[in-house]
Amino acid sequence: MELLEARGITKRFGGLVALQDVDFDILEGEIVGLLGPNGAGKTTLFNVIAGTFPPTSGTIKFAGKQITGLKPHKICRLGIARTFQIPKPFPTMDVYHNILAVSAFGCDKNRRDHHERRQVGEVMEQFGLAEKKNALGSELAVFELRMLEIARALVTQPRLLLLDEVMAGLNPKETREISHIVRRLRQEGITILMIEHNMRATMGVSDRVMVLDQGMKIADGKPEEVCKDCRVVEAYLGEPYVAG
Amino acid sequence: MNRIRLTGIGKYSPFGAFVALAFVPSFAGDYYTALLTSVLCWIGLAVSWHFFSGTTKYVSLGTAAFFGIGVYITAIFGMSLPFPVVLLIAAAISFVFAAGVGVVALRLKGIYFAILTFGLAELLSNAILFWENQVSGTRGRFVVSIDVYYPILGITFILLVVILALRRTKLGLGLRMIGESEEAARHFGVSTTLYKVLGFATSSMFMGLLGAAFAPRWGYIDSSMAFNPLYSFMPAIMTLFGGAGWIIGPIVGAVVISLLQEYLLTTFKDYFMIILGGILVIVILALPQGMTGKLLTRRPLFVKRAKRGV
Numbered sequence: 001m002e003l004l005e006a007r008g009i010t011k012r013f014g015g016l017v018a019l020q021d022v023d024f025d026i027l028e029g030e031i032v033g034l035l036g037p038n039g040a041g042k043t044t045l046f047n048v049i050a051g052t053f054p055p056t057s058g059t060i061k062f063a064g065k066q067i068t069g070l071k072p073h074k075i076c077r078l079g080i081a082r083t084f085q086i087p088k089p090f091p092t093m094d095v096y097h098n099i100l101a102v103s104a105f106g107c108d109k110n111r112r113d114h115h116e117r118r119q120v121g122e123v124m125e126q127f128g129l130a131e132k133k134n135a136l137g138s139e140l141a142v143f144e145l146r147m148l149e150i151a152r153a154l155v156t157q158p159r160l161l162l163l164d165e166v167m168a169g170l171n172p173k174e175t176r177e178i179s180h181i182v183r184r185l186r187q188e189g190i191t192i193l194m195i196e197h198n199m200r201a202t203m204g205v206s207d208r209v210m211v212l213d214q215g216m217k218i219a220d221g222k223p224e225e226v227c228k229d230c231r232v233v234e235a236y237l238g239e240p241y242v243a244g
Numbered sequence: 245m246n247r248i249r250l251t252g253i254g255k256y257s258p259f260g261a262f263v264a265l266a267f268v269p270s271f272a273g274d275y276y277t278a279l280l281t282s283v284l285c286w287i288g289l290a291v292s293w294h295f296f297s298g299t300t301k302y303v304s305l306g307t308a309a310f311f312g313i314g315v316y317i318t319a320i321f322g323m324s325l326p327f328p329v330v331l332l333i334a335a336a337i338s339f340v341f342a343a344g345v346g347v348v349a350l351r352l353k354g355i356y357f358a359i360l361t362f363g364l365a366e367l368l369s370n371a372i373l374f375w376e377n378q379v380s381g382t383r384g385r386f387v388v389s390i391d392v393y394y395p396i397l398g399i400t401f402i403l404l405v406v407i408l409a410l411r412r413t414k415l416g417l418g419l420r421m422i423g424e425s426e427e428a429a430r431h432f433g434v435s436t437t438l439y440k441v442l443g444f445a446t447s448s449m450f451m452g453l454l455g456a457a458f459a460p461r462w463g464y465i466d467s468s469m470a471f472n473p474l475y476s477f478m479p480a481i482m483t484l485f486g487g488a489g490w491i492i493g494p495i496v497g498a499v500v501i502s503l504l505q506e507y508l509l510t511t512f513k514d515y516f517m518i519i520l521g522g523i524l525v526i527v528i529l530a531l532p533q534g535m536t537g538k539l540l541t542r543r544p545l546f547v548k549r550a551k552r553g554v
Contacts, residue, residue: 050431076433084431090424092489101421104414105433137424156433 002061003028003160003191004049009058011044011215018044019055020215026160031182031192033206033223035199037235040212042195043085046162049193050082051075063159077108081158083149085165085195089137096133099123099151106156118155127151127181143174150181154190161185163194167201179205203227211235262401269393279506281393281461286482286502288400288454290494293479295407296447298488299416300423300440302350305476306361309368310338310448312471314455315387316372319465322388327395331456338452343445350440362476369471376467384466387459395457403450408491410446419443485527487534496536 004026011019019041026032036042048055051072059068067075076082090098099120124130127147132140140148146166153161163182167175175198182192182205196202202209203223211219211226213235219226226232265284269277289307297304317334325333349360376382410416418439421429430436459465478501479494486497504523508516531537 052431071435072431073433073435076431082431084428088425088428090421090428093420093424101417102432104417105421105429107433152428152432 001028002026003030003063004193005061006049007059009045009048009060010056011041011048011053012056017215019048019212022058022212022215022217024210024217024220026191026193028159028191029186029189030207031186031194031205033202033209034193034195034212035197035202035209035226035232036212039214040235041215042212043164044215045212046082046164046193046195049075050080050162073105076106076156079107079157079159080162081106081153081156081160082162083146083153083164083166085168087145087149089140089145089148091138092136094134094136095124095129095140095148096120098137098148099129099155102152103155106152118157120155123151123154143170146170146178154185158190160191160193163192163196165195165197167196167198175201258404262397265397266394277393278461279503281396281458282506283499283502284396284400285454285458286478286498287495288396288403289451289475290479290482290486290498291404291407291491292447292450292454294483294488294491294494295410295450296419296443297480298483298494299411299419300443302353302440302444303358303480304361304444304447305358305480306345306364306448307451307479308471308473308475309361309365310342310451311455311458311475312365312368312467313338313341314452314457315459315465315470316385317452318456318459319385319387319470322390322460327388327390331395331399331453334456335449335453339445339449342448343441346441346444347437350437350444362473365471365473365476369467372467372471384464384469386464387462389463390460392457392459392461396454399450399453399457403453404491407450411491415439415442415446481524483534485524485534487531487536489533489537493534493536497534500535 002025004024006022006024009019009022010017022041022045034042034045047053049060051067051070051074054069059066061067062075062078062080065078067078067080070078090101093101103118103120121130124133127150129144129147129151132144135144137148150163150166167178170178179201182194186192194202194206206223208221209219209223209226210217211229211232213231218231218235219229221229265280268280272280289311293304293307296302314334317337318330321330321333345361345364349357349364352360376384411420418429418434418436421432421434422436422439426436455470459470462469479498482497482501483494484497485501486495487493501520501524505516505520508519512519527535
């Protein structure tokens with residue numbers, strides 16, 4: 001079943017076309033990697049889905065419901081949670097209250113009643129934040145900030161989780177840990193769309209990858225197929241590297 | 245959140261303080277009663293300002309606009325309607341007016357919001373002056389004569405109780421999240437527009453209420469008194485001076501600065517602004533988090549960390 005259906009998504013910023021006529025579906029329970037060189041439009045696509053700004057044209061349906069142009073808080077409450085590429089903690093609130101505050105707002109009442117609620121304590125335990133319970137948002141290290149971003153997103157009881165470069169700048173051990181988390185969340189029934197630059201990790205964890213280049217979708221398929229796609233190699237490495 | 249709560253007997257001390265304050269006029273002279281009235285009014289304005297601007301970091305310099313609206317409501321209706329009714333009208337009009345302004349102004353951030361709100365007070369002041377000059381042909385108004393000590397004491401007390409309670413509601417939490425990171429707040433389910441407008445209107449409502457209660461002290465008012473820019477700047481300065489982290493900050497700031505101002509004004513009549521300005525600069529340089537900033541560090545001296553929970 002399609003959880004997210006995007007049709008003809010175009011986003012212009014003045015003369016710059018950040019996204020051009022992008023179509024895609026995300027099926028319930030999938031892990032989809034979103035790849036592309038810098039400036040390809042990946043984060044713009046996330047912003048359009050999460051409601052940060054509306055698309056210039058095109059429509060987005062979530063679980064069969066039109067969500068194009070809705071405000072971000074509404075989209076979050078309907079069940080799409082995101083993390084930020086640059087973590088945005090509440091800097092003078094401690095970890096516990098960072099998560100608690102989000103859990104107070106992030107989920108519609110009727111939806112909350114239907115789902116078993118993730119408790120703040122449980123989420124902190126799960127993401128290794130229990131020891132940092134009293135640390136302020138501004139005092140956390142990079143990996144802890146990423147964990148806090150994911151933990152906050154999860155207490156909104158999302159059906160679709162948008163992860164924006166959660167592995168960037170992490171060491172191999174931490175990267176593996178994030179891969180584990182992503183797989184575990186899928187087992188718990190959460191669909192995941194992740195932007196990632198770490199090719200190996202993305203290829204390893206995704207069921208399917210989509211590649212954006214200059215605002216257009218140039219590939220969509222199984223990781224091993226997309227890897228061999230000439231256009232993808234060209235987008236990343238340049239024309240001379242495309243094998244004959 | 246570093247919420248600090250008084251424990252044991254300390255919990256009731258604020259109530260005790262207000263009961264004690266109710267008896268002040270019976271033994272203190274007129275001068276001290278009048279001074280205390282001003283101090284209480286400043287506390288009310290600073291705490292109201294802090295509730296919205298201190299929490300969300302949308303710095304408003306429009307306090308005088310709402311205070312002045314209150315003053316004029318009393319000047320207009322004070323003679324014909326019972327005082328409590330006048331106060332209710334002032335609260336309602338300030339709330340509605342601030343909500344209307346907020347819908348437009350709260351799209352702006354930082355310095356732009358500050359300038360727009362400052363301009364609002366000036367606009368009202370000059371609009372009323374224009375009206376008086378050109379239309380009604382009057383200058384200023386007489387205000388009904390009422391003892392303002394108890395109204396101001398009562399309103400400040402209620403305002404403190406209501407604002408402390410509101411800070412623990414979803415409105416208070418949402419405003420806090422907006423101040424911490426508006427981008428994160430709106431992506432995690434906070435309807436930022438609604439919360440900002442409600443917060444701004446609530447804070448302005450108390451400012452209008454204080455203006456309405458304070459007006460009879462003057463006997464006669466005009467637009468330059470009612471919308472004096474001092475009312476816009478002082479609550480912001482008091483909050484910064486006292487520390488914006490916790491509600492005790494604006495209270496301490498209001499008490500210290502208003503007493504200091506009074507002392508300097510009576511002692512060094514001509515130089516008081518220079519001295520006051522100098523002291524403010526030194527304190528803000530020495531204590532960037534305000535006088536109570538240190539209280540918010542990990543281990544406060546005489547208070548316990550609050551129990552967890554919203």
